[in-house]
Amino acid sequence: MAQHPRKKSESRSRSNTNTRTATTTTTKKSSRSQPKKLWGGRFKKHTHHLVERFTSSLPFDQRLYHYDIQGSIAHCKTLHHAKVIKRHECQTIIRGLEKVLVEIQRGRFEFRNEDEDIHMSIERRLTQLIGPLGGKLHTGRSRNDQVALDLRLYVRDSIKALIAGLIQLQKAMTVQARRYQQVIMPGYTHLQRAQPVLFAHHFLAYVDMFERDKGRLTDALNRLNVLPLGAGALAGTNYPIDRSYTAKLLDFPSVTTNSLDTVSDRDFVVEVLNACSLLMMHLSRMSEEFILWSSQEFQFIEMSDSFCTGSSMMPQKKNPDVAELVRGKTGRVYGHLMSVLTTLKGLPLSYNRDLQEDKEPLFDALDTVTDSVSIYAELIKRLKVRQDVMAEAVQSGLLFATELADYLVRKGIPFREAHAIIGSLVGQCAEQKKDLAHITLPELRSHSSHFAKDALNLLTPEGAIQRKDQIGGTARRQVQSRLRILEKRLL
Ligand code: ARG
Numbered sequence: 173m174a175q176h177p178r179k180k181s182e183s184r185s186r187s188n189t190n191t192r193t194a195t196t197t198t199t200k201k202s203s204r205s206q207p208k209k210l211w212g213g214r215f216k217k218h219t220h221h222l223v224e225r226f227t228s229s230l231p232f233d234q235r236l237y238h239y240d241i242q243g244s245i246a247h248c249k250t251l252h253h254a255k256v257i258k259r260h261e262c263q264t265i266i267r268g269l270e271k272v273l274v275e276i277q278r279g280r281f282e283f284r285n286e287d288e289d290i291h292m293s294i295e296r297r298l299t300q301l302i303g304p305l306g307g308k309l310h311t312g313r314s315r316n317d318q319v320a321l322d323l324r325l326y327v328r329d330s331i332k333a334l335i336a337g338l339i340q341l342q343k344a345m346t347v348q349a350r351r352y353q354q355v356i357m358p359g360y361t362h363l364q365r366a367q368p369v370l371f372a373h374h375f376l377a378y379v380d381m382f383e384r385d386k387g388r389l390t391d392a393l394n395r396l397n398v399l400p401l402g403a404g405a406l407a408g409t410n411y412p413i414d415r416s417y418t419a420k421l422l423d424f425p426s427v428t429t430n431s432l433d434t435v436s437d438r439d440f441v442v443e444v445l446n447a448c449s450l451l452m453m454h455l456s457r458m459s460e461e462f463i464l465w466s467s468q469e470f471q472f473i474e475m476s477d478s479f480c481t482g483s484s485m486m487p488q489k490k491n492p493d494v495a496e497l498v499r500g501k502t503g504r505v506y507g508h509l510m511s512v513l514t515t516l517k518g519l520p521l522s523y524n525r526d527l528q529e530d531k532e533p534l535f536d537a538l539d540t541v542t543d544s545v546s547i548y549a550e551l552i553k554r555l556k557v558r559q560d561v562m563a564e565a566v567q568s569g570l571l572f573a574t575e576l577a578d579y580l581v582r583k584g585i586p587f588r589e590a591h592a593i594i595g596s597l598v599g600q601c602a603e604q605k606k607d608l609a610h611i612t613l614p615e616l617r618s619h620s621s622h623f624a625k626d627a628l629n630l631l632t633p634e635g636a637i638q639r640k641d642q643i644g645g646t647a648r649r650q651v652q653s654r655l656r657i658l659e660k661r662l663l
Contacts, residue, residue, distance in 0.1 A: 210292050228285040229528050236290050239325035241273045246421040254413045257308055265309055268302040291315045314405035316435040316523040321401045330538045331393045335386050337545040342379045343662045344552040349375040356633045357562040368566045368633040373646040381454040388447040396440035399424035403434035406522040436522040441530045445509040448541045455544050456502040459495035466492050471561045476554035498544045508533030566633040569608025573598055575630040583622040593620050
């Protein structure tokens with residue numbers, strides 16, 4: 173059977189501390205020359221190379237290196253604090269870890285699949301650099317609490333970066349809302365023209381959605397911001413370490429309270445994936461609108477050339493591929509959420525290797541969402557709104573049918589009855605192919621004697637929006653006040 177080409181390293185490269193800096197190598201050594209595993213004491217046979225490749229998380233967890241070293245330095249200090257290791261031992265280990273960090277950052281570190289994961293890679297290299305003393309680092313610690321720590325540290329930073337990205341996106345939308353504050357557009361339900369709204373009102377709807385996304389991410393952050401280290405493999409540790417001391421070093425406001433739960437808990441991964449899924453859903457809905465609005469049929473907006481792509485065959489094409497890809501990638505993020513939920517559902521306490529399957533979905537979701545948010549902030553900055561086309565689109569009289577019904581209500585007619593009167597008026601206009609905007613007073617009065625001259629003044633987009641003057645409505649006063657609040661907060 174043909175071998176499927178293996179992904180030896182992650183394809184993405186990012187510029188923050190999460191960055192993967194080197195590739196992972198699989199050494200196809202004969203099992204006889206295989207170096208001893210760090211856990212190899214009780215084993216009589218070498219690990220089969222297929223098992224080595226199958227179990228290794230190094231190709232994807234190497235991006236945790238920075239957090240792994242940060243956690244190890246704090247653990248080392250904690251061991252010294254508890255008098256488990258001596259001061260000079262602590263100093264030598266920390267210096268060694270710092271050297272490993274520099275090696276990785278400079279791309280000089282060799283990631284080898286036989287090390288199994290980033291935790292053991294770093295420990296192996298540390299011991300190469302400082303000798304057997306390196307073996308003291310893992311005292312009172314397990315990879316189970318270590319990986320829980322690394323992941324929390326990673327997610328903590330990723331959430332902060334994502335929230336910062338969301339703020340940039342909200343800023344870009346707020347700036348555009350201000351720039352086009354005069355513009356009125358048709359609001360839609362069922363994708364049918366419904367009532368006029370301010371373009372700014374429409375844009376600020378997304379700003380509110382992103383505000384909720386930030387809230388969900390912050391909630392997840394607060395719940396995951398608890399130190400797991402000290403839980404050991406599952407039961408705690410035999411050493412008198414002070415977990416609050418470690419928590420302080422790593423800036424965790426509190427420590428976890430049950431060691432079994434600590435090493436098996438991945439709720440925070442699900443919470444983050446859930447927040448990412450909802451955020452992608454918002455971006456996807458916005459994408460759908462941008463795609464429609466930039467079509468020949470709508471022509472409401474124009475995306476910058478630098479954010480569109482062309483067709484290899486049709487010279488006239490300018491395609492909204494960024495928006496389409498964000499819409500497309502949404503499915504992938506939902507998939508990651510379902511994947512982790514499914515991985516977790518049958519797991520007994522406490523740590524199980526299945527948990528290693530949390531990382532790829534989590535990392536890919538965070539990468540995808542963070543990239544989507546930042547590309548949208550730039551795209552929106554460059555977006556042009558076709559005010560002329562929108563202005564034309566709100567001339568259609570159908571957008572004012574509700575205004576006429578409400579006029580009759582003000583004259584004392586029950587709303588249901590008013591609705592029916594205007595319904596038959598609209599039906600008649602449709603039959604006669606007449607725009608409601610051009611209706612005359614006698615025509616109005618033929619449907620209800622309550623209509624007077626002032627009813628004709630209702631047939632303007634400006635009047636229609638101005639009457640929606642409650643908190644959250646599209647009246648200029650309301651939108652201005654929301655815009656001012658957002659500008660104060662964001663700009
Ligand atoms: N690489 C593992 C993970 O990502 C951590 C190692 C725990 N392994 C173990 N045999 N207890 O979950």
